[in-house]
Amino acid sequence: YLLLLAPEFFQPLRDLAAAWHDRSGADAVIDEIAAWRDEPRSQRLGHGGLAAPLAKMPWLATCDLQHHGIAYPDFRLKPGDSLAVIGASGAGKTTLLRLIAGLERPNSGVILVDGLPLSDDNADAWRASIGWMPQAPRFLNGSLRSNIGFGDAISDDTLRAAGLDSVINALPRGDLTRLGARGAGLSGGEGRRVTLARALHGGPGLVIADEPTADLDMETARLVGDSLVRFAQAGGTLLVATHDVSLAARMAQRLPLTGRATP
Numbered sequence: 001y002l003l004l005l006a007p008e009f010f011q012p013l014r015d016l017a018a019a020w021h022d023r024s025g026a027d028a029v030i031d032e033i034a035a036w037r038d039e040p041r042s043q044r045l046g047h048g049g050l051a052a053p054l055a056k057m058p059w060l061a062t063c064d065l066q067h068h069g070i071a072y073p074d075f076r077l078k079p080g081d082s083l084a085v086i087g088a089s090g091a092g093k094t095t096l097l098r099l100i101a102g103l104e105r106p107n108s109g110v111i112l113v114d115g116l117p118l119s120d121d122n123a124d125a126w127r128a129s130i131g132w133m134p135q136a137p138r139f140l141n142g143s144l145r146s147n148i149g150f151g152d153a154i155s156d157d158t159l160r161a162a163g164l165d166s167v168i169n170a171l172p173r174g175d176l177t178r179l180g181a182r183g184a185g186l187s188g189g190e191g192r193r194v195t196l197a198r199a200l201h202g203g204p205g206l207v208i209a210d211e212p213t214a215d216l217d218m219e220t221a222r223l224v225g226d227s228l229v230r231f232a233q234a235g236g237t238l239l240v241a242t243h244d245v246s247l248a249a250r251m252a253q254r255l256p257l258t259g260r261a262t263p
Helices: 002-038 093-100 123-128 146-151 156-161 165-170 186-200 218-233 245-250
Strands: 060-067 083-088 108-113 129-133 206-210 237-241 253-255
Touching: 002 146, 002 206, 060 093, 083 146, 083 165, 083 245, 093 206, 093 237, 123 129, 129 186, 146 186, 156 165, 156 186, 165 186, 186 206, 218 237, 218 245
Parallel strands: 083 237, 083 253, 129 206, 206 237
Antiparallel strands: 060 108
16 A cells, blocks of 8 residues: 555655756756857858758768867768767767757868758758657647647658557547647657657658667667668668667668767
């Protein structure tokens, strides 16, 4: 009886911890927005406007890329390639993904899109061509469907590709079930599949996934990995940062990072 009561007894503390964590995240975003507003417009990458995606997936390459004291190895990806970025925590894997996505500007070096440097002129179109799968799922206080398409129509192929069929069938109102800001009603693995569907929505040429199988059970990790591999096999370009040895082995290329400081 006491064991049954214990979770309820500590629930207020868990709620307080969750609220504190959410507030910390919001404070961090506010600081970033304030810094962005203070930054001269000429230093911003892209202008934040709506842009049509690129007509085709271009070649992607990096040259002498350095950022936050880390020198990144050069790599080159053609359409349909897959690359696993591997290395210890703190080696700069997530930062490299953000650089490739045009969310940060490198301190030195260039990211080449079909031979042209990623710049203000092409950053918006480049980002419009990318599907982003973050490590930590984030949800809107809306339905599962709105959390994937944000109001746009979603194809059944996208839902199947992300392995959401069984998840939707188990929800009380299917894909119209309201998730809430915390993804209520979804397990960690199911929430990860929602972010995968979000990344695949719209047919991006490049999917960037940050630790897509972290903290998942073996079966769910396999399902997520299968979906990503199928995307690459269908001609999409895939860039994954991962500690998952089995997932990294399924990629055509591997890029080890050491977090080595620049000279």
